[in-house]
Amino acid sequence: MNTMYFTEEHQLFRKSLQEFLNKEVVPHINKWENDGHIERFIWKKMGSMGFFGINYPEAYGGLDLDLFYTVILLEELQKINSGGFAAAIWAHCYLAMTHLNAQGSQQIKEHYLTPSITGHKIGCLCITEPFGGSDVAGMRTTAVKSGDHYIINGSKTFITNGVTSDYLVVAAKTKPELGNKGISMFVIDRASAGITATKLDKLGWRASDTGEIAFDNVKIPETHLLGEENKGFPYIMQHFSLERLIMGVNAHARAEYALEYALQYMSERMAFGKTIDKFQALRHTLADLYTDMEICKTFNYAIAYRLNKGEYVVKEATMSKLKSTKMADEVIYQCLQFLGGYGYIEDYPMARLLRDSRLGPIGGGTSEILREILAKIIIDKKEYKPAT
Amino acid sequence: MNTMYFTEEHQLFRKSLQEFLNKEVVPHINKWENDGHIERFIWKKMGSMGFFGINYPEAYGGLDLDLFYTVILLEELQKINSGGFAAAIWAHCYLAMTHLNAQGSQQIKEHYLTPSITGHKIGCLCITEPFGGSDVAGMRTTAVKSGDHYIINGSKTFITNGVTSDYLVVAAKTKPELGNKGISMFVIDRASAGITATKLDKLGWRASDTGEIAFDNVKIPETHLLGEENKGFPYIMQHFSLERLIMGVNAHARAEYALEYALQYMSERMAFGKTIDKFQALRHTLADLYTDMEICKTFNYAIAYRLNKGEYVVKEATMSKLKSTKMADEVIYQCLQFLGGYGYIEDYPMARLLRDSRLGPIGGGTSEILREILAKIIIDKKEYKPAT
Amino acid sequence: MNTMYFTEEHQLFRKSLQEFLNKEVVPHINKWENDGHIERFIWKKMGSMGFFGINYPEAYGGLDLDLFYTVILLEELQKINSGGFAAAIWAHCYLAMTHLNAQGSQQIKEHYLTPSITGHKIGCLCITEPFGGSDVAGMRTTAVKSGDHYIINGSKTFITNGVTSDYLVVAAKTKPELGNKGISMFVIDRASAGITATKLDKLGWRASDTGEIAFDNVKIPETHLLGEENKGFPYIMQHFSLERLIMGVNAHARAEYALEYALQYMSERMAFGKTIDKFQALRHTLADLYTDMEICKTFNYAIAYRLNKGEYVVKEATMSKLKSTKMADEVIYQCLQFLGGYGYIEDYPMARLLRDSRLGPIGGGTSEILREILAKIIIDKKEYKPAT
Amino acid sequence: MNTMYFTEEHQLFRKSLQEFLNKEVVPHINKWENDGHIERFIWKKMGSMGFFGINYPEAYGGLDLDLFYTVILLEELQKINSGGFAAAIWAHCYLAMTHLNAQGSQQIKEHYLTPSITGHKIGCLCITEPFGGSDVAGMRTTAVKSGDHYIINGSKTFITNGVTSDYLVVAAKTKPELGNKGISMFVIDRASAGITATKLDKLGWRASDTGEIAFDNVKIPETHLLGEENKGFPYIMQHFSLERLIMGVNAHARAEYALEYALQYMSERMAFGKTIDKFQALRHTLADLYTDMEICKTFNYAIAYRLNKGEYVVKEATMSKLKSTKMADEVIYQCLQFLGGYGYIEDYPMARLLRDSRLGPIGGGTSEILREILAKIIIDKKEYKPAT
Ligand SMILES: Cc1cc2nc3c(=O)[nH]c(=O)nc-3n(C[C@H](O)[C@H](O)[C@H](O)COP(=O)(O)OP(=O)(O)OC[C@H]3O[C@@H](n4cnc5c(N)ncnc54)[C@H](O)[C@@H]3O)c2cc1C
Ligand SMILES: Cc1cc2nc3c(=O)[nH]c(=O)nc-3n(C[C@H](O)[C@H](O)[C@H](O)COP(=O)(O)OP(=O)(O)OC[C@H]3O[C@@H](n4cnc5c(N)ncnc54)[C@H](O)[C@@H]3O)c2cc1C
Ligand SMILES: Cc1cc2nc3c(=O)[nH]c(=O)nc-3n(C[C@H](O)[C@H](O)[C@H](O)COP(=O)(O)OP(=O)(O)OC[C@H]3O[C@@H](n4cnc5c(N)ncnc54)[C@H](O)[C@@H]3O)c2cc1C
């Protein structure tokens, strides 16, 4: 499979990344999972290794590599079994930074994108609000122009890196009366007066901080508007393709991790006088699940290839997330079962995996919202176009 | 439905139990879930209310009520959303105490069963071992007769109430060379020298302590043998019917709880200008899941009715656990989804429910083992007979 | 299980019915399946045996037996593997005759119900129309009062026994402007001028004739109105409970038939040196499916018991049909698989079973419509009340 | 998607093929489906158009085109909704002819392959026997060398084109004592004395003839051995990759056909005052199914690409058939449902599609056998190597 998309350079990158993660990250994972907090030093280390800049312009310190380097980064982050650590990284790199890179002015990029690449600044992306995540157009946060500033009021919730990030990329209504045609994007410095954030206690992604954030008359310079006013909705939609594909790739990677772990476990665990990988019922289930994973992986790679070429793959990325996240949940549910009682124990990987994986069909657009989008494309022949 | 099996007395019992739980238990649940420990006082309170004796003989302080009182107890325990608290209670009442009551001598009953009913002593049932849970006959723990004592050596794991219980009902081999024909049951006092226990960190059932236990030359009086020597396996198998039905009932009850909570939530949560219980796709899913739950519930009641009449329902109880636990996992998975991001937050009930429910297809015989049993009954026409 | 609902008399009835079917019906089934036509003589034979009158009043020649005799009749009809023959019988007995018995005048009953019981007259129930089956209220057939007659115009389709029946129980609008509040029921003699019918070519139920019927100024006496004018919709809804439970019972019975056949086949068919019922993957699948069937059966019996007692089980009967028909389709799909290539051959029972079973989730209210009804009951707390 | 694999030439080919099929084939389909027989003239017409030679060498009259032409041929054959017609064609082109081309001598190729390409001779591939299809190594047909001839005895069943073909590619044991190491392949002329064949009555694929064949001392020249003696098993296994991918491609294509038909139907059918494609529950189901189909299609194309490059894709082709055929069955089951009662009528496409599609998980290796193979590859790390 790999030879279709992955060159030798890709493989070298994967290997060095694996070594880095095993040496620098894995020893801390349990601590971070327990504390619900990832220490700052690792951000800087990863930044200094260039991992945050792989698909960003060299002008801002990036490496400008193709999308399959990102795929590798995502896959390997899943395979150290901390959905929360992975989320913290990719929410920074691919939610917050994507907006900076695409719509930020040169000044904004120098101020936020460059230190994001080096790991000195951490970002987050704030779209969801307490009264509604699915209905993006229904958001209530406002940004009112006042002289050369905007005043932000409102609240956001479920924000990854929401408590610890240094800046926030925030969607707010500049023309509330226009619904989704009145949304704009801003970058807001954490230091701004009027921001408070509290941490949420979650089923999984426990190493990642997920915050509820209140903006109380937060005053920001007008230069912190990203792109054009009232174009926020198309920007968000456009970047969703990448986000959804990312979540699809994450899903196939953690499913693969679960399957490989289960395979190993089953080749060692004995019951009724044989290793349990000799029981036909388990063998067939495993063959089925492995196949489901391989098919999603192949699909996701094909979509990554097309996205990398510049195609607008909103339909396919939506499909990728919808199916890969469900597949991952099912694979992990069953791999936990393969471990019997040990599957239920937190010292073994499946318990955390199950908790972490369950976010897949919720975050970044629930499965129901994805089906809505697909129904519009497939049934109503709606055409989604890139923001211009 | 209820009128078919539940009398007015049953309903009164249910109501007073609900009141008790809401007043005495619910305020402590979060603490116990966090601490991984249930405080002693509640055992005594529940004992003094008679809840532990509902289906035990009056001679030992019980109430000798029909099985539908037990069904009510189980159902209501699920509906306060602590699988761990519920498990602690029913493992005591229906795993440990069932063996005492069925095979214990009068002396043993007076010494262990009576205080178990009053809540002064807590029990546990130790069958599973680190090297094998499914393959009961493969257990390695031994009990060697030496004068008027037995010497117990070996280890057990995944034992509910394994660390905090006052006595342990333990399966051990008295004739290892005979496989499942050489197993005997014992009651062992926690105070006996040579017992050590450590607590396991689990995905769910967090209020319940699950222990790994080592027996190092534990000396117990021969009178602590339960029933006859070498009859342990048939005893275990016989009591599995009740255990499996219990786990089936638990499953339909927690699914019902999840559905009722989701119904309420969905009638209040707005998206796109309406409450989300107006979206047809969600409505149909909910109708489907509710139906699955109702069908399992009806089945479980019918089996309880037959078990209560004294029928040997090994096939049906196996079916009950196999399907109800899977149904519950699926219902809860989807109810969590109905809550969107809030489903993922531990302050809302679904996260814990998902974690707790996942034990269903593992404990008390994995789904695979249940299918093995059913295949033997249905395909090979094997007849399971009660131990005599 | 059976002892809960079935007495010795029931069992004797079942046995004699089985003998009758094997002797009088089975030898003709293949012919009728090929011809798409059931010969008249068998109707008379079955009538003379009393099979059509088991739950009808003695006054009209019936036997007035409890609903479990009907359950037995339905089950045994499924087990001779002609969904079409079974449908012809139960559409006559439980669709057409139910309306006659419940809403017909004494005169109508003497003229139509009595010969229906003896098998001299065959009935059908005409609700569905070419432009809409699910939306009953949207029907277009009209009945216009003119003196002491009604004039019927319109068309019906998918009508079981639609071409060969002697009379038709027909829903038509007497007040079209009132939607479902303007529907009335009529019995129409086949001999009436202006009726034409053509037969449809179907995937399954091939022994049964399914007709498209046109009413062109059909003039019928006003006495052929069943019950009150404009009460047709509540009548239909009320009788749906029985119809849906019937379809649920049919489903569990044909699933059981498929499973029993597969069990036998698998105990004889060899592959890789053993009978295929030794392969664990097949064994587990079979155990799972058998369990699904048993659970539906237990549910259906419980609902039959309550319906027999006079409870209004619209929710439960809807659940019965929704889940049992899906279960049957899945069981049969997989049982066909167990036969390998032979499953695909019409000389073996699974091919026809698959074709016949597929009607389950469509006829008598599609699964989607059933979910709509359940959603209204469960989510909107809508109460369906019996017609008064 | 297409642009990744399909050039403009491919698209032109597809268009001209579609026109051919619509003009020359479609008008006869219903007749052939009813008669269970495909008339000879169409074989010759298709041969003269070059369709049978697209991936065969020019030396024998072929066009030597890449595998995506074959993919197009397969896809378009599915989209005229006669699984039987399609099967007759591809069993000829890709089961029988693949063996001739790969292992036939030049003389055999001239005598059989060339007229197969022109459509003057029709072939079939005979592996399955009445006593075992899955267990290929257990076959009982023998080929005994006698001078410069072989004498063939035994029987085969379920053979596509088994009654009407002009030659038969047959697996038989030359060294029965060696199991799968003693199988050889032969081409046998229909005219040979001692061959009898009878036609089977099937659930679907009704236009295709499926035959049971008896070989009674059939004498064939030794030159009709294909390849080397006792290498039949590896030859069969090797060619299975193509066969299984073909069946995967067929499956995604017929699923796509079903979905497109349903989309069209649903955009026209009214219920409750709107077109049924406005009901969210149906929309979401359709979006899900469409996605399943797209993902399988993308996977199948990726595997075709690799097979075309000469990779040995036994694992991937097995995955393709396993999942695509199940997906197709599920898609078609549900698309039939979308049509309501019309789905059950043979004049509408879904009934036949359902019947035809059901063969997918049986023919060319049952799903269970595919899981066996995958389990060996994934769990036991077995490596399948091409025959040398
Ligand atoms: C751990 C975590 C991290 C997150 N990180 C971020 C982040 O970094 N930034 C950010 O902006 N957001 C983030 N989110 C929020 C996430 O994107 C939202 O939770 C999600 O979009 C759903 O929104 P909601 O929770 O408000 O659910 P709701 O919108 O309230 O949905 C409730 C239910 O209704 C369903 N529903 C809604 N509308 C329809 C409809 N039309 N038809 C059918 N069903 C419908 C939904 O599918 C869901 O099942 C995060 C969430 C979590 C849990
Ligand atoms: C929270 C918790 C509480 C528990 N409480 C108790 C308790 O109070 N007392 C007690 O004695 N035990 C208890 N258990 C143990 C429980 O009963 C076992 O975990 C269970 O029986 C499985 O055993 P195992 O973990 O050794 O799995 P294994 O036996 O190692 O099984 C591993 C996997 O192999 C499968 N498998 C095994 N044999 C076969 C076969 N022949 N065919 C196909 N598949 C097979 C299993 O289904 C499983 O998927 C508890 C477990 C947990 C997690
Ligand atoms: C063999 C056979 C025998 C039959 N016998 C009889 C008989 O004896 N008497 C009789 O009166 N009828 C009979 N029927 C008709 C049967 O009851 C109808 O086919 C059925 O009710 C569906 O109606 P329809 O075919 O018009 O489908 P439609 O109503 O056109 O439905 C098409 C699709 O849309 C879906 N749909 C419709 N409304 C909604 C909604 N609101 N939300 C979501 N999805 C929706 C449906 O579920 C279905 O999937 C028979 C049908 C068959 C095939």
Ligand SMILES: Cc1cc2nc3c(=O)[nH]c(=O)nc-3n(C[C@H](O)[C@H](O)[C@H](O)COP(=O)(O)OP(=O)(O)OC[C@H]3O[C@@H](n4cnc5c(N)ncnc54)[C@H](O)[C@@H]3O)c2cc1C
């Ligand atoms: C319409 C049609 C066309 C066909 N065309 C051809 C053709 O052109 N040429 C040809 O040679 N053959 C053909 N076949 C035959 C087809 O390949 C076989 O039917 C198929 O391989 C299964 O073999 P069987 O029918 O003997 O089933 P069996 O081998 O008897 O299998 C019965 C059941 O047992 C299961 N089973 C078997 N072994 C195992 C195991 N180890 N573990 C678990 N489950 C197992 C199977 O999966 C199946 O469910 C055709 C079949 C049909 C129906």
